[in-house]
Amino acid sequence: MLIKQINRDDAAQIFVSAQNASGAQLSVGQAVCWDWRNATSHGNAVNGPTASTITLFAGVVAYGQPDYADWPSNAYGLVQCWGVHGSVAYSIANTS
Numbered sequence: 001m002l003i004k005q006i007n008r009d010d011a012a013q014i015f016v017s018a019q020n021a022s023g024a025q026l027s028v029g030q031a032v033c034w035d036w037r038n039a040t041s042h043g044n045a046v047n048g049p050t051a052s053t054i055t056l057f058a059g060v061v062a063y064g065q066p067d068y069a070d071w072p073s074n075a076y077g078l079v080q081c082w083g084v085h086g087s088v089a090y091s092i093a094n095t096s
Contacts, residue, residue, distance in 0.1 A: 013083030015062055020071040021045035027070045029088050030061045032079060046079060060088050 019042075020026050021035045032046040033053040046058050059081035061071060071077045 013080055013085075015078040015080050016044070016059070017076060018044045018046045018058065018079045019076050020073055022047040023073050024048075025070050025072055026061050028061050028063070029085070031088075032058050032061060034058050060085055 018032070021038045026032065026046075026048070031049050033049045034056040035045040035047045035053070036056060038045040047053065049057065059079040062078040062080040062085070063069075
C-alpha cells in the first residue's frame with residue numbers, strides 16, 4: 001500500500017499494488033475488481049468489473065509500468081483505492 005504524504009497542495013490518495021489478471025489490457029482510469037477466483041495470484045489480482053464481482057471493487061487503474069502506461073495482461077501496477085482522480089466517473093445502476 002502506498003499513501004502519499006498529505007499536504008495542502010494535493011488531495012490525499014491511497015494506492016495498492018495489483019496484477020492485471022483480465023487477459024486483456026487495462027487502461028488508466030478503468031475500474032477494476034479483485035479477482036477472488038484466480039488460484040495463481042498472490043491475493044493481488046484484478047479484473048474488469050462484472051455483475052458477480054462488482055461488490056469486490058478495488059479501485060481504478062492509476063499507473064502501470066512504466067508510469068502512466070496502460071497495463072498489459074499479467075503486468076503489475078498501482079490501483080487507486082481512495083482519493084481524488086481526475087478522469088473517473090463510476091456508477092452502478094440497476095437494469096431490468
